[in-house]
Amino acid sequence: MTRKTLKVALLQETDRGSRDANLDAIETGLRDAAKAGAELVLLQELHNGPYFCQHESVDEFDRAEAIPGPSTGRIGKLAEALKLVVVASLFEKRAAGLYHNTAVVFDRSAAIAGTYRKMHIPDDPAFYEKFYFTPGDLGFVPVDTSVGRLGVLVCWDQWYPEAARLMALAGAELLLYPTAIGWDPNDAQDEKDRQREAWITVQRGHAVANGLPLLACNRTGHEFDASGVGAGIRFWGSSFVAGPQGEFLAQAGTDARELLVVEIDMQRSEHVRRIWPFLRDRRIDAYDGLLRRFID
Numbered sequence: 001m002t003r004k005t006l007k008v009a010l011l012q013e014t015d016r017g018s019r020d021a022n023l024d025a026i027e028t029g030l031r032d033a034a035k036a037g038a039e040l041v042l043l044q045e046l047h048n049g050p051y052f053c054q055h056e057s058v059d060e061f062d063r064a065e066a067i068p069g070p071s072t073g074r075i076g077k078l079a080e081a082l083k084l085v086v087v088a089s090l091f092e093k094r095a096a097g098l099y100h101n102t103a104v105v106f107d108r109s110a111a112i113a114g115t116y117r118k119m120h121i122p123d124d125p126a127f128y129e130k131f132y133f134t135p136g137d138l139g140f141v142p143v144d145t146s147v148g149r150l151g152v153l154v155c156w157d158q159w160y161p162e163a164a165r166l167m168a169l170a171g172a173e174l175l176l177y178p179t180a181i182g183w184d185p186n187d188a189q190d191e192k193d194r195q196r197e198a199w200i201t202v203q204r205g206h207a208v209a210n211g212l213p214l215l216a217c218n219r220t221g222h223e224f225d226a227s228g229v230g231a232g233i234r235f236w237g238s239s240f241v242a243g244p245q246g247e248f249l250a251q252a253g254t255d256a257r258e259l260l261v262v263e264i265d266m267q268r269s270e271h272v273r274r275i276w277p278f279l280r281d282r283r284i285d286a287y288d289g290l291l292r293r294f295i296d
Helices: 020-035 058-063 070-082 155-159 161-169 189-210 268-275
Strands: 005-012 038-044 083-095 098-107 113-118 144-145 147-150 174-178 214-216 220-223 233-236 240-242 250-253 258-267
Touching: 005 020, 005 214, 005 240, 020 038, 020 070, 020 258, 038 174, 038 214, 058 258, 070 083, 070 098, 083 147, 083 174, 098 144, 098 147, 098 250, 113 144, 113 147, 147 161, 155 174, 155 189, 155 268, 161 174, 161 189, 174 189, 240 258
Parallel strands: 005 038, 038 083, 147 174, 174 214
Antiparallel strands: 005 258, 083 098, 098 113, 144 147, 214 240, 220 233, 240 250
16 A cells, blocks of 8 residues: 655755765765655756766766766665665766666665666757767666655656656656756746746646656756856756645755755545546557657
């Protein structure tokens, strides 16, 4: 039976300048989350360093590490010592020339409970991820933990209703998105507002359409383009937790480091799905077109 409540934490952070400094900040955040009574902690995308995908450089591949490796070792020990379920996000070196953007789940143990490799890889100005990341090959498979079945996805995945739906159909009880998204400082304010609101709205829609709580943890702060070509990215923070009707349960600010802690009513999904039975009414006999790129 699904547990009644679950206290979760989102660690919204800035880049501290080095892998060790970032991991030190994560350790502090995990300890603070544990003191606050959280059982599940979600970290932001690629939390070990800057968002290096603003440019294309072969030198950036030196940031990648094996999984398991040094970072999973450190975070895993903390998960075990603090009795936390932790969702981390790392640049994975799988083999020479083969790299992934990978989420790693720890279940109150130093051992890895499960992984997810980012499936949707963007290639846009300041987000040149196709240069670095091979699309995931593990599918949309939730990770079973002591606090529930976690549907872990990563950043660009959050724009795709298919990803959230497949996690829900596989029994996910929560949707979780480590994220790195922000504004081009040169954009007009109304465009910035539209982008941020679209990001929030589409994810709240995933919560509604699947009747599930949703956690999105984003970076904050301004990060420069190392190539000097672009104006950099001002990550808009705004990490949030939504309930199964898309309602805000908690939301962080845009410009500061923040540990967001909130308790989720885990029984509401069952109640909401009874009054909004979207899974029951799906026309699975009529969705063949979803397997096509475009219907001419």
